[in-house]
Amino acid sequence: MRLFSLVSVLAFIVSCTSQETPPASRSAQFTGYPQNLFSSFKTDCAGPGDKYVKTATGSFECRETLPPEATAYLILSFDGYPQNLPQIVTRLSSTKNQAGYRVDADMFFLVPQKSGDTLRIPIESEELDRVFSRLYTKYGGTPV
Template sequence: MKLLRFIPAVACIVACAPQDVPIASRSAQFDTFPQRLFDTFETSCSGPGESFKKTRNQVFECSEFLPPKATAYLILNYDGHPQDLPQSVMRLTSTKTNAGYRVDARVFFHVPQKSGTAVEVPVESKVLDQAISELYQSMGGSPN
């Protein structure tokens, strides 16, 4: 995902400025609707094999096909369907709150099944959480 490649560049810019390092979190509070964050998210999701979509009101997703080895691993280990390949997905959800807007990020592998509903395998990473927090902060949010 280009966004995930974009995060280190933002982190470098943020790291060069004197400020506190935000807590590692996939959630942040914004005073106003973070349109710039969602515009950047959509723009960064435009490479080969990537697709951006607004799945519901204030829910945005960037999906990307995986390299062959990762694809094979997910199909074999999660009983996937080889005619419907797994993808990595980053989902941003915005919720109106009394203090403004809360944005939550979810990162997972979407593995379609031979029968039944797809499996969502969560991607857990402290490094990724920190990078997402730094992105939120650079876009005017307060990670929480």
Template structure:
């Protein structure tokens, strides 16, 4: 948890780290995430149509720090999340990739802690580029 530039938000939408455009929906993305997210402490969620997440438990020290700093609960531990969300537009599919820490709260819900990480953004951009995505002008 040390070294993270932390900005907390209580609910989506999250500011995407990477945005790419695809001529066709990248169906291989939804097949690749479960393959890449299959290690110990990792799980895949599909919170809605067009959205897939890879969630990974934080190391004990990072989890403890997140729970204390963001008034989390120990009943559900904080997770590092990489979320891919797709939106259909006229003639294209937009994929947004976002990295954050989800800290479950005592009263329910989660606090999302955005952390800019150039290495993670590069990896997400590389994955989406290999799948045929082109960067969107910001």
């Protein structure tokens, strides 16, 4: 009987303790190379219209084709070139440092222009930053 009382008291204390949520960040520190994170990133970038690209040592991108509505919006809003469709790009980069590895994420749209240039439109969102923080935490990182 005493054990159940102790468990109830501990459950009450834990439920009243503030639960720390990681800061909203697109960067995280890992003690070792986060191979599982990068493997999952590559696996998730295998759908129709997706292209996985290694852009540099420790830097990878997933370039995805957008739905028709988003494609049309970007072409019309940013004077895009309909013969070369816009893409959404998610980039993960790792850098070795004294504490292990720092991983940085970036998301942006690439909108090809009629002139031949490509317009890069960053995607900024605190909710998206929170999603990255949760992802990093799930894979053993500490958002910074």
